[in-house]
Amino acid sequence: MLSDSAMFNNRYQRFILAAVVPVFIVYVIFMIFPIARSLYYSLFDWSGFTTNMEYIGLGNYAEMASDKLFASSVLNSLKYVAFGGVLIIGITLLFTYAITSYKSKKLKDFVQTILFVPNTISPVALALLWGFVLNTRWGLVNSSLKAIGLGTLARGWLGDEHIFGAALSLLVWIHVGFFIVVYLAGADRIPRSLYEAAELDGASDWKKFTTVTVPLLRDVIETSVVLWTISSFKIFGYIYAFGSGGCGSDPSPAIRNLAVHLYLTAFGKRTPINRLGYASAMAMILLVLVAMLVCVIRRLFRSVERIEY
Amino acid sequence: MYKKAMVVTLLLALCVVPFTSCGAAAKPTISYWSMWNKGEPQQRVIERAIADFEKEYGVKVDVKWTGRDVTNAIKPRLLAGENIDLVDQSAEELYGGVAANGISSRMNDVLEMQIPHEGKKVKDVIGRETYDAYVRKDGSLYIIPYSVVSAGFWYNKVLFRELNIEPPTTWEQFLSVAGKLRKAGLDPLAFGLQTEVYRGYIPYHTAMRILGPGSLNAAASDRTGKLFEDPRWVEVGNILYAFSKKGKNIFMEGYESSVYPAPQMDWIMDRAGMFFCGSWIPVETRPAAGPDFEYGCFPFPVFKGQNGDPTAIECSPFGFGVLKNAKNEGLAKEFVAFFLQKKYAESWVNDTMNMTPRKDVPAPKELRDIRLSLSKAKTTFRKDDGVQADYPQWYAAVYLPVLGDVLSGNINGTQFARQMRDETVKFWAHRK
Numbered sequence: 001m002l003s004d005s006a007m008f009n010n011r012y013q014r015f016i017l018a019a020v021v022p023v024f025i026v027y028v029i030f031m032i033f034p035i036a037r038s039l040y041y042s043l044f045d046w047s048g049f050t051t052n053m054e055y056i057g058l059g060n061y062a063e064m065a066s067d068k069l070f071a072s073s074v075l076n077s078l079k080y081v082a083f084g085g086v087l088i089i090g091i092t093l094l095f096t097y098a099i100t101s102y103k104s105k106k107l108k109d110f111v112q113t114i115l116f117v118p119n120t121i122s123p124v125a126l127a128l129l130w131g132f133v134l135n136t137r138w139g140l141v142n143s144s145l146k147a148i149g150l151g152t153l154a155r156g157w158l159g160d161e162h163i164f165g166a167a168l169s170l171l172v173w174i175h176v177g178f179f180i181v182v183y184l185a186g187a188d189r190i191p192r193s194l195y196e197a198a199e200l201d202g203a204s205d206w207k208k209f210t211t212v213t214v215p216l217l218r219d220v221i222e223t224s225v226v227l228w229t230i231s232s233f234k235i236f237g238y239i240y241a242f243g244s245g246g247c248g249s250d251p252s253p254a255i256r257n258l259a260v261h262l263y264l265t266a267f268g269k270r271t272p273i274n275r276l277g278y279a280s281a282m283a284m285i286l287l288v289l290v291a292m293l294v295c296v297i298r299r300l301f302r303s304v305e306r307i308e309y
Numbered sequence: 310m311y312k313k314a315m316v317v318t319l320l321l322a323l324c325v326v327p328f329t330s331c332g333a334a335a336k337p338t339i340s341y342w343s344m345w346n347k348g349e350p351q352q353r354v355i356e357r358a359i360a361d362f363e364k365e366y367g368v369k370v371d372v373k374w375t376g377r378d379v380t381n382a383i384k385p386r387l388l389a390g391e392n393i394d395l396v397d398q399s400a401e402e403l404y405g406g407v408a409a410n411g412i413s414s415r416m417n418d419v420l421e422m423q424i425p426h427e428g429k430k431v432k433d434v435i436g437r438e439t440y441d442a443y444v445r446k447d448g449s450l451y452i453i454p455y456s457v458v459s460a461g462f463w464y465n466k467v468l469f470r471e472l473n474i475e476p477p478t479t480w481e482q483f484l485s486v487a488g489k490l491r492k493a494g495l496d497p498l499a500f501g502l503q504t505e506v507y508r509g510y511i512p513y514h515t516a517m518r519i520l521g522p523g524s525l526n527a528a529a530s531d532r533t534g535k536l537f538e539d540p541r542w543v544e545v546g547n548i549l550y551a552f553s554k555k556g557k558n559i560f561m562e563g564y565e566s567s568v569y570p571a572p573q574m575d576w577i578m579d580r581a582g583m584f585f586c587g588s589w590i591p592v593e594t595r596p597a598a599g600p601d602f603e604y605g606c607f608p609f610p611v612f613k614g615q616n617g618d619p620t621a622i623e624c625s626p627f628g629f630g631v632l633k634n635a636k637n638e639g640l641a642k643e644f645v646a647f648f649l650q651k652k653y654a655e656s657w658v659n660d661t662m663n664m665t666p667r668k669d670v671p672a673p674k675e676l677r678d679i680r681l682s683l684s685k686a687k688t689t690f691r692k693d694d695g696v697q698a699d700y701p702q703w704y705a706a707v708y709l710p711v712l713g714d715v716l717s718g719n720i721n722g723t724q725f726a727r728q729m730r731d732e733t734v735k736f737w738a739h740r741k
Contacts, residue, residue, distance in 0.1 A: 049412060050411070050412060062739065063739050066738065067706070067739075068706055137563055138571075156563050156565050156566025158503055158566040158567075159502070159565040159566030160565070160717075163566075245504035245569060246504050246570065247504050247570075248506065249503070249504050249506065249569070250505065267381045267384075268701060269378075270401075271704055271705050272380065272402060273701045273705065274405075275702075
């Protein structure tokens, strides 16, 4: 006869199994199976129009080594990770510093809402709006610069030379608004007693922020870095809509990340590349690259001393 | 008695219903996927024709108004085994997306079909120039056009009259016109480098004039790059460089970062004197153009000692393609012939401000100049000389970036020809 504790364990295990199995099945169907299929397709030359697939082994992977557009899309993704990461985390921290120092809760909520609003708008609408703002001839930025006598600073923001910066500014604008909510939630968890102790030691607001808030936001910062790294490779709507020159043009190669380039290779817009097999190989590389980067980031953060409270 | 009658009636009904439903199921249904969206004037003309066709032929047309991404939209359906009979799109996208994958049915037989109620064959009614460039070497044709698109230099006739400018025919005259426009305080040519269709227009038209139709297509597929060693490619590069700000500065200010629709708006507002574009431009700009704006269009200028036909002009139609092994292939082709009736062609012209391939239906007044150039043309060529559809990866990875460099003035004609050769060789080195 089973003891009460053994019965409980048995029942508990069955409950866990009942809870996990459906999720695991969903995960296998919607994650593992598509990944496995993509891996399979990546070994074929296949347009996706018919079931005719030609097995080419690692041919698609070999082709990538000499594909300039693929190389530039990987490089762009890495640039988004690095420059975007520094700007987004930096600006978000500065906003966190400013907003946490407000005494009025209403003001805090108001600023937070204003910053978050872009995240509630469709990426395509925002990307088009940003394109209008940066339009060379009649955009808000150049017009304003001219109006205040700084016309020499006006640039062709959507040209090859500046378009990466223009796209990055759009992504920074959107993501700062998102991460600020996460950072402020993290900052709100920090016990007041720590700030009071710092005040007793005569610490300034900035000192309190750098020695109390930032170290204790370590987990939040790590999560945001990981999220941003993944986004840099797979963010699609903003870049696709912003970088397109209109009239069916593909987004400029100067701003394409791997996800956008992959889509264009698989389906194209006006340019009917239609290489689903090759795009599947790119998807495999995307998966491996993101996994590697996330591992590196996690290791880096692990090497930083964790502060508990 | 009453009960018996009821049972008999029910039994009879049970016997009859399956036959009735068989009859209903037997009514053929054409599956048609269209590039037009619900509500567009083009969609409304086709919808009217569908309604008439259904009534006259006793069939059903199951139409999906899919929008411009129609060739991508049909992919998963075809893979899932769904029957699709008819698709419409631009010739380039039909050839690059559908015909290139071997799933298009030859449309040559449609040319021999009678147009209903007219007693004439399709081939006798539509101009050969509207599809000629799409007949493959083996004689196969995979599209029947219902709308014709060409391209040229657009200008405001009122403005040209005011400035006493005649539309040029030679490169020298063109440069003189550009100078006059500049002197009058206008940018000579509206242009946006970041919009692919704009970026491509001038280069392939220059190449068609200097080397002739098919030259770019052949060079794109030449794995050795030797075709780009022809000195006339340097000449092409020199002309392209001349358009740039470092050459003869013909493009409008800020063109390197300009995107659709800014250039065409600059042109319509008379800030720029000319605009090179497809014949769809009056449709897009009419609402913004004032009532005094008179659309004029002249073909790409000719160069001294050019190889090609000086009358050659682009003709890239929109049309129907029927899918190979479609269940209702014959019926779908009948619909194609049905839609080419004069009444629908007239609606196409009047309601959508586009040209029809029918020879007996005049173009709208905005498109008369370009229609005249088309009628005079001894040869026609495909948009981008077909490289976007036939070699799409080369187009994206080699052609567009090198064009960006020369049109920005970063490289000259000699460097252009060398880069085209080198990049083409590198591109094909690792591909089939």
